Amino acid sequence: MDSIVVTGNGPLKGEIPIAGAKNACLTLMPATLLSDEPLTLTNAPRLSDIRTMTVLLQSLGAEVQSLQGGQVLAMSSHDLNTDKADYDIVRKMRASVLVLGPLLARRGHAVVSLPGGCAIGARPVDLHLRALEAMGAELDLREGYVHAKAPSGGLRGGTYEFPIVSVGATENALMAATLAKGTTVLKNVAREPEIVDLARCLKAMGAQIEGEGTSTITIEGVERLHGATHRVVTDRIELGTYMLAPAICGGEVELLGGSRDLVGAFCDKLEETGVEVRETDRGLIVSRKNGILRAVDVTTAPFPGFPTDLQAQMMALLCTAEGTSLLEEKIFENRFMHAPELIRMGAKIDVHGGTARVTGVERLKGAPVMATDLRASVSLILAGLAAEGETVVSRVYHLDRGYEHVVRKLSGVGAKIERVKE
Numbered sequence: 108m109d110s111i112v113v114t115g116n117g118p119l120k121g122e123i124p125i126a127g128a129k130n131a132c133l134t135l136m137p138a139t140l141l142s143d144e145p146l147t148l149t150n151a152p153r154l155s156d157i158r159t160m161t162v163l164l165q166s167l168g169a170e171v172q173s174l175q176g177g178q179v180l181a182m183s184s185h186d187l188n189t190d191k192a193d194y195d196i197v198r199k200m201r202a203s204v205l206v207l208g209p210l211l212a213r214r215g216h217a218v219v220s221l222p223g224g225c226a227i228g229a230r231p232v233d234l235h236l237r238a239l240e241a242m243g244a245e246l247d248l249r250e251g252y253v254h255a256k257a258p259s260g261g262l263r264g265g266t267y268e269f270p271i272v273s274v275g276a277t278e279n280a281l282m283a284a285t286l287a288k289g290t291t292v293l294k295n296v297a298r299e300p301e302i303v304d305l306a307r308c309l310k311a312m313g314a315q316i317e318g319e320g321t322s323t324i325t326i327e328g329v330e331r332l333h334g335a336t337h338r339v340v341t342d343r344i345e346l347g348t349y350m351l352a353p354a355i356c357g358g359e360v361e362l363l364g365g366s367r368d369l370v371g372a373f374c375d376k377l378e379e380t381g382v383e384v385r386e387t388d389r390g391l392i393v394s395r396k397n398g399i400l401r402a403v404d405v406t407t408a409p410f411p412g413f414p415t416d417l418q419a420q421m422m423a424l425l426c427t428a429e430g431t432s433l434l435e436e437k438i439f440e441n442r443f444m445h446a447p448e449l450i451r452m453g454a455k456i457d458v459h460g461g462t463a464r465v466t467g468v469e470r471l472k473g474a475p476v477m478a479t480d481l482r483a484s485v486s487l488i489l490a491g492l493a494a495e496g497e498t499v500v501s502r503v504y505h506l507d508r509g510y511e512h513v514v515r516k517l518s519g520v521g522a523k524i525e526r527v528k529e
């Protein structure tokens with residue numbers, strides 16, 4: 108198993124290209140199941156999660172070709188051979204449940220393993236199921252699988268108001284509704300850029316959708332969807348993560364492809380700490396010349412709020428900010444597992460339920476630490492960039508789920524970082 112070794116050093120300078128969004132690509136890929144014509148995605152990120160989704164789609168009979176070093180995914184679901192998404196694949200990645208809506212809409216039935224809980228929380232899929240029921244689906248849970256059946260004649264339009272905002276449930280329902288008969292109205296939906304990107308792709312395939320990016324989406328079902336080519340939106344979480352590198356170490360870094368509308372709430376908080384953010388025609392420039400960092404309070408929320416997927420990385424920054432910051436995690440019940448590891452590096456953090464109180468120290472100290480999930484892993488790397496001495500982050504397979512070429516990208520701006528075999 109590999110580890111990442113980071114040695115704290117001086118200011119960073121240069122540019123980092125930001126990849127296509129993992130979380131957009133993981134919902135765009137299952138959209139191929141909605142059509143018997145090819146769907147091609149460009150600007151795909153090169154990540155283990157994308158390979159897992161590839162294996163899942165192939166297990167259903169779809170063809171998925173990875174071209175141009177993985178940046179282009181050419182998919183075709185002309186001949187599907189099964190409606191069953193097996194536990195062995197689904198358990199590896201929660202986003203696998205996103206095949207449920209498309210399979211049900213196109214084939215009239217689907218058997219999809221329940222993904223189970225994970226390190227950051229229980230993460231049920233009840234809302235995915237309720238939204239599909241509102242389109243007439245009959246659902247049955249047996250032996251760990253959701254058995255879903257559309258009414259004869261296929262799914263039909265319906266109205267569903269989500270009791271809480273869910274990204275994945277919005278995506279599953281949106282995809283299913285594109286082929287349902289009549290009008291579907293989805294209320295209190297997620298407004299994340301990945302939802303807007305999915306809607307754009309579905310529209311390019313011939314779907315009739317209005318309201319993406321607002322809290323109500325209306326879908327007029329169509330008979331069939333056709334092929335399309337779609338460019339995956341920029342990864343706002345990778346963007347925010349690398350914006351934090353010069354914020355933590357000092358220096359100035361340009362994030363190519365970034366834009367403020369993807370990370371507005373996050374930029375506001377970063378600026379409150381004293382870090383500068385500027386938009387250019389190539390992306391965003393983040394600089395911290397020498398000023399001290401100020402503590403800020405952060406509460407995670409669905410988009411356009413502060414993203415839960417940047418909470419761990421923001422905590423790494425606040426560990427050395429002057430004063431006490433309160434971080435409230437409102438999306439997942441167990442998403443502070445990076446805190447004990449940061450404490451091993453000298454951070455002062457008290458966690459009580461969903462709130463972490465972080466009191467800034469002058470400098471963190473390198474230590475051996477363990478990654479527990481994707482964003483926790485990268486928060487430890489960020490902390491290590493500015494710590495005194497060497498930080499060894501083990502279990503980096505979590506990192507490979509969501510960050511391509513992390514060593515190349517950070518060493519390109521002057522960080523001392525390498526990947527070693529244990």
Ligand SMILES: CC(=O)N[C@H]1[C@@H](OP(=O)(O)OP(=O)(O)OC[C@H]2O[C@@H](n3ccc(=O)[nH]c3=O)[C@H](O)[C@@H]2O)O[C@H](CO)[C@@H](O)[C@@H]1O
Pocket residue numbers: 130131133201202228229230231232233234235236271272273274275276415416438439440
């Ligand atoms: C592949 C992908 O895009 N993953 C992202 C997606 O996950 P994901 O789509 O799984 O997250 P959700 O938005 O669904 O989860 C939000 C909250 O709703 C709850 N919930 C969700 C569904 C459901 O049926 N019932 C229920 O109670 C969850 O437990 C959580 O507390 O959005 C999260 C929130 O921005 C991000 O952290 C993940 O990176």
Ligand SMILES: C=C(OP(=O)(O)O)C(=O)O
Pocket residue numbers: 130200201202416481482509
């Ligand atoms: C939690 C995440 O991913 P997933 O929903 O795939 O677990 C994430 O991207 O931070």
